[in-house]
Amino acid sequence: xxxxxxxxxxLVVHEGDTVTLNCSYEVTNFRSLLWYKQEKKAxxxxxxxxxxxxxxxxxxxxxILDKKELFSILNITATQTGDSAVYLCAxxxxxxxxxxxxxxxxRLTINP
Amino acid sequence: NAGVTQxxxxxxxxxxxxxxxxxxxxxxxxxxxxxxxxxxxGLRLIYYSASEGTTDKGExxxxxxxxxxxxxxxxxxxxxxxxxxxxxxxxASSEALRTDNSPLHFGNGTRLTVT
Numbered sequence: 281x282x283x284x285x286x287x288x289x290x291l292v293v294h295e296g297d298t299v300t301l302n303c304s305y306e307v308t309n310f311r312s313l314l315w316y317k318q319e320k321k322a323x324x325x326x327x328x329x330x331x332x333x334x335x336x337x338x339x340x341x342x343x344i345l346d347k348k349e350l351f352s353i354l355n356i357t358a359t360q361t362g363d364s365a366v367y368l369c370a371x372x373x374x375x376x377x378x379x380x381x382x383x384x385x386x387r388l389t390i391n392p
Numbered sequence: 393n394a395g396v397t398q399x400x401x402x403x404x405x406x407x408x409x410x411x412x413x414x415x416x417x418x419x420x421x422x423x424x425x426x427x428x429x430x431x432x433x434g435l436r437l438i439y440y441s442a443s444e445g446t447t448d449k450g451e452x453x454x455x456x457x458x459x460x461x462x463x464x465x466x467x468x469x470x471x472x473x474x475x476x477x478x479x480x481x482x483x484a485s486s487e488a489l490r491t492d493n494s495p496l497h498f499g500n501g502t503r504l505t506v507t
Contacts (some may be wrong), residue, residue: 322498
């Protein structure tokens with residue numbers, strides 16, 4: 281059975297800290313991995329990763345994929361209170377988005 | 393640009409009542425999805441529609457029906473609500489099932505409580 285596991289499930293840090301969120305997966309016929317940020321409402325898209333070793337970057341957020349070890353990390357540097365959210369990882373297999381598998385999410389809280 | 397719009401935002405039902413959750417997207421996407429989100433379970437796919445005129449079951453379809461009314465709209469119906477259907481429901485859309493260039497875009501969710 282396809283599975284995506286995120287760790288930690290919950291993380292509390294102080295503003296200015298750097299955090300690393302983990303996503304490991306067991307998915308047959310992997311195609312891509314997606315990261316989403318979910319504040320109070322809709323998950324919003326952050327990154328799509330398809331190739332190993334290529335870092336995707338957007339401001340203070342960056343992410344990288346390791347297809348050999350079957351995991352991805354999401355880094356956030358110089359965290360701000362606005363980064364507080366649930367971060368979701370999802371893996372898309374070759375068959376398509378109808379088989380997309382989500383992890384449980386990591387709840388990140390940034391204290392001022 | 394509205395993106396994916398869901399109505400209602402909140403709903404309380406009694407066991408056995410029925411209701412329809414509405415979803416519309418204005419991005420000209422072909423594929424649409426209904427997910428439910430429960431604590432500790434992540435998002436789970438209920439039904440999806442690869443393109444206008446088609447619908448298929450996802451991971452947890454029991455107790456639900458869907459209608460792809462046209463390219464823009466995809467509704468989810470609970471015929472006889474049960475407490476186990478208390479959840480937050482998200483509608484999403486993408487250009488196609490192949491998400492290489494088009495990740496899923498989500499609506500703001502409907503929080504449903506069944507008593």
